[in-house]
Amino acid sequence: MREGARRLLVEDAEPLTADELSTLTAQLRGHVAVAVPDVETMALALPEDDVPRACALACVGEARMRLSLEPGPGLPAGIAHAQRLARSVNALVDHYENLSGSDR
Structure with a gap:
């Protein structure tokens, strides 16, 4: 995922073509869609006043919001959108690792 x-x-990321960006964006969306329920389930198992729970659930909420968004027109807007998804992927994986103690 990372x-x-x-x-x-x-x-120093290499420039992406529109096709590469489309493929990578779909992949990132899939990663977010898979990770959200896992992280949410683990977070909800923690006590309500637990700080890692609150942080993980905030991340889940933001990731869901990002899944509902579409990029603006043009390659730069598509790249910015994909970068936001990529940051959500990294954050979700971090929470998954922190809550489960394993790598993904």
């Missing part, structure tokens, strides 16, 4: 996100978030 590999696709990294491709968009590294400082």
Whole structure:
């Protein structure tokens, strides 16, 4: 999951074609869609006043919101949209690892 996100978030990222961006965006959306229920389930199992629970649930909410958005017109808007999805992927994986103690 992190590999696709990294491709968009590294400082010296290679330029993407429109087709590559479309493929990568779909992949990132799939990663978010898979990770959200897992992270949410683990977070909800924690006590209500638990800080990691609150942080993970905030991340889940933001990731869901990002899934509902569509990029604006043009390649730069598509890249910005995909970068936001990539940041959500990284955050969800971080929460998954922190809540489960395993790598994904």
